[in-house]
Amino acid sequence: MAEADREYVLGSSDNEIIRLGFQHEVWTEATTDLWENAGITYAHRVADLGCGPGFATLELARVVGNAGHVSAVDASDKFVKLLKERVESLRIENIDVSKGDVTSLKLEADSYDFAFSRWLYCFLKEPERAAEEAHNILRPGGRLVILDYLNYLAAGVFPGSKKLNSVFQAYMKEVNKFYGSYNVGNELPAILEGLGFEIVSLTPINRIARPGEPVWQWVEMFNEISVPKLTRKRIWSAKQRKDFEAEWEKAKEEPGTFFFSPPMIGIVAEKVEQG
Template identity: 45%
Template sequence: MASNSDEYHLGTSTDEIERLGYQHQVWLDEAVDLWRKAGFTHGQQLLDLGCGPGFATSDLAHLVGSTGKVHAIDNSEHFLQSVNQRCQSQGVAHVTTHLSDVHQLPLLDGSLDGVFVRWLLCFVADPEKVIAEACRVLKPGKPIVIMDYFNYHAVQVFPARESIQALFKAYHTSAIKNGGSYDIGAKLPTLLQAQGFDVTVTKPICRIARPGDRLWHWVEMFNKNYVPKLVEQDLMTPETRQALEQDWREVSNISTALFFPPPMLGIVAYKQS
């Protein structure tokens, strides 16, 4: 059953802020490519929707420059403090943070040149409503850029380990239990079209991790923060956790091992004029 809590289920601790910062670095090229495809540029008014601690927010602020503006929206006060601190330390004054639920945005109709939404729609109760709100605040003809998970069952490790497959199955269940879905990407083109967008880019984002590389470490950081929550939610027993840790250590010591992380979908869609 879906949880009614709006709280981000990986939490908002300092460890999670550090993980999101690392994650931003690991997946930055893919985001920048989508920003380029959508024509994000100087002087624009952009929105980072579900911005978290705002690692993308500050990069977008540098992209639009001081003649532009970036709005950053999240329902975590702690994350927004982190956005404000980072912007202040970088001398960025054209970011405005809003503590708000993403299902109802505190912004005017038709006021923005672009919206960026990454790793949010997989967590929300009503992605259709969030997309409708993004559509409302965009100027006609302007883009939304989305990066999110789809086809989560594609995760594989070679050589195969049952405990690692079981882990990703538990993550998938956990997202659903908390009201979201790590397969959301597949539904997004249909939802976007229904809300008045023309979808122009659907780009698969698939990579392979090898022991010791930064993508491998990204998976390790994810596991470090998320596995204890699976145990708390009774989605993993302490015994399976132990087996998992041993299997992960073993596979990490095989130099030819490969890990296929959850695929993502990059989308650019334009609000119909």
């Protein structure tokens, strides 16, 4: 079965679109820092692979300007339709949007300066196939830029409790059931070198937040959507959910509570010029 034939584990509900928008706001600075570090700037051709509803795509289009271009690809009909409507209504001329599977791209080979994917590889059964496709569409010297999770279970609420932090194990289990992995960043540099990319930089990305701060709100929003799903998918019982929700509310009132976000990795890897 092609990767894109299974609906993305977090779905494409209106709540998920709102969550992705807020998530983009919270992680915009980390994302644009990574682009800057990779060298994405005016007049470049960029592919945004696994673009979702396109929050980063729109930002990328501003960075590359009208002399540049962004090709956005996603497997979700709903996200692709939304982004197309947005591009049309805002009369944006430097974005094209298409529905597609990142493991079998229909974009022109050897023609992009950059390929960018944020929170995509963790949902793929065969991340190496997506990296291979990205390699194919990049021109020699072009760069693949990835932001994704690694070492996921380092995340937590502290001082917290075992019960509270078992939510991260449950999320890991959910994504594993779907064949992805929130530890994908541990493997990606080796995969990319194996495909003939040269690693330019590896950057750790994470945050600490106190209750009420944006990064705290981000995880809370994720919980609101995902915890009910854990019970629907029978990863958690109704009692586990109830206990967790009570613990979460309690933790917010306790002195010194903070959230350590799931660690992410920013990767910049270059397609080596032949001989």
